[in-house]
Amino acid sequence: MNVALFDYGVGNLHSLGKALEAGGARVHVTRNWTAALEADALVLPGVGAFSAAVEALPADPAPIREALASGLPCLGICLGMQILFDESAEGEGVGIGHIAGRVRRLDADVVPQMGWNEVETADDPIFQGIEGLTAYYANSFICEPDDPSTIIARTRYGREHFTAAVRRGATWGVQFHPEKSSTAGRRLIANFLGAAAGAAHARRSR
Structure with a gap:
C-alpha cells in the first residue's frame, strides 16, 4: 500500500x-494534491487549525471530492476529519465537502478535551477486533454531519455526546488520535489499511 500522508x-x-x-504501508509525505490523489490511500493528519489546513487545499477542491467519491480510501484524523466537512466555526475557509455538515466548538466546562476517553463504536470494519475502545483526544471542535447514518462512533464528554467517527464509502474520519491510542489505535490503523487495500484494488479494477 502506497499511502500519501498529506x-x-x-x-x-x-x-x-x-x-x-x-501497519505495513509505504508512506509518502506530500504537499502535492496530484501526487496525493494518485496514491493507493490518503491520510489527512490531525495537526494545525482549520483555516490553515484548508488554505492547503486546491482553490477548487472538486478533484478531491471526486477522488473520494470514486473510492480513493481516506482516513481523516482529528483536524483531518474536520476538513472533510463543509465548514468550521474555528475559522474561515471551505472544507473538502465530502461529508455534508459543519464543525462547531465543543460545549464543555474544560476545553480543549485532552486525554483518554471511551468510544462507543458501531459495527464497522475499522473497529474489527477492538473491544472496549478507549482513545486519546486533543480537540476543541466537533463534527455535526447532516446525515446521521454516516456516524459510526460517539463519545461522551461533559454535556456532549458527540460524533467520534464517521464513514462515507471508503472514507473514514476519527476525532481521536489512533496513532496515540496504544494497541487499539494501532489495530484501527491496521484495519484501515486492510480495508483500503481492498477498496484500492476495486477502484483500479473499474
Missing part, C-alpha cells in the same frame, strides 16, 4: 507516519 505545512507527522509504516 502535510498542511504545520505540525509533526512523525508518529503517524511510523504508525502507518508499522
